[in-house]
Amino acid sequence: MSDFSPPEHLPFQAALDDFFIYMRSEKQLSLHTQTNYARDLGKFQKYCLEKHLSALDKLTANHIRLAVAHLHRDGLGGKSLQRWLSSLRSFFQFCIKRQWMSSNVADGIAAPKSPKKLPKTLDVDQAIQFVEIEGDDFILQRDRALVELIYSSGLRLAEVVALNVSDIDWSDAMLRVVAGKGDKSRVLPIGSAAMSALKNWLPARKLFTSAAEPALFITQRGTRIGHRAVQIRLQQLSVQQGMDTPVHPHMLRHSFASHMLESSGDLRLVQELLGHANISTTQVYTHLDFQHLAKVYDKAHPRAGRKKDDE
Incomplete structure (x- = not known):
């Protein structure tokens, strides 16, 4: 002092x-x-x-x-x-x-709330461009199966990394996921493109690991792939696939949710697929859907003539 x-x-x-x-x-x-x-x-x-x-x-x-x-x-x-x-x-x-002021004049004053940022998504064409990975070597077959599955079933990064081969119902094309929060499980459908990529991946996987390894997605060392390795691979694939912006795992999940809502209009269905405990978490995708509908309206309606700001 x-x-x-x-x-x-x-x-x-x-x-x-x-x-x-x-x-x-x-x-x-x-x-x-x-x-x-x-x-x-x-x-x-x-x-x-x-x-x-x-x-x-x-x-x-x-x-x-x-x-x-x-x-x-x-x-x-x-x-x-x-x-x-x-x-x-x-x-x-x-x-x-120090007795220089009698009260704290900043107490009780709140800052304006920041606008809630909408999650970044790919449109349908961009998503297809990203997941259609060509190549038959170990890494590319694994990556193709991994990104197809994330986009097909809306998985979190932690969920896809934690998957075991036994979590897949190969005959019914279904997937059992155990979420990290509270160990709650949900059963999800797997799209035909993702199933095809997974079935092509299995023979390559067997060449690099033992029968005792349960992990669905592994590294070339034969061990379960980690979170950071997936993130790095998606960054590299973003360049390889000619994407305009880096794609991260959660962007694929957001894209899945947005595209499902655009097609079905069923918010409860999307909530169930994503594993959201509260529907308010899922409602962010209704804003994305509205943006999509608004753009389509402006382009398609002959009498749209909408202005951004009402006069």
Whole structure:
């Protein structure tokens, strides 16, 4: 703590200087954390200077609300504003302990919620382009079966990696999946393209592993393939298959859900296939479906003429 003795109206910069000394010497926060505080509080100091707010005891909750709105208009997102408000609360709490402020004027002020990001998906043509992997060597046969199965049945990465050969009902083209959350199981259909790829994969798999290995998808060492290996292979396949954007396992799952909803319109069915406990989780795909329908409407209807913003 410094020897600084605050005047009646404490200048903002003097309080900041003392706060940074406190963080460095007493709290011994990491340099990274100190840098984040400095950046966040610097934004507020700049705002205060623009508004001619030079003394801490003159700050009110309304000043903080206006600052939040100002930073939000300048493009700062919800999560960044949450962290910014947290930095302000810590600083003001320090000032209260020093008796430079009587209350924490940032308490109870919430940042605007960030808009929920819709999951990225492939359209039907892109999905087919990605999963139609050509080649007969071990890696390519495995990868073709793996991506076809993820897209066919909407599997999570953890689910496809955990699959055993015995989880497949080869005669009825069905698949038993045990989800990681609560070990709940569900039975899913397997599409004909995925079944064909799986049956072609089995002979290659047998050449690289023993009968004692249960894993459906293995590496060339004969052991179960890992999460990271699948992610890396899909990144490489994205280039190989000429995709415009890198494809990750969850993008195939999202694409499966979106395409199923577009075709069936049955949200409960999609919920069941995905293994969502709550239908609200599945409802994000209704937004994707609406976007698709809106685009089709705009292109197809002779009297569409819709504008993005109502006048």
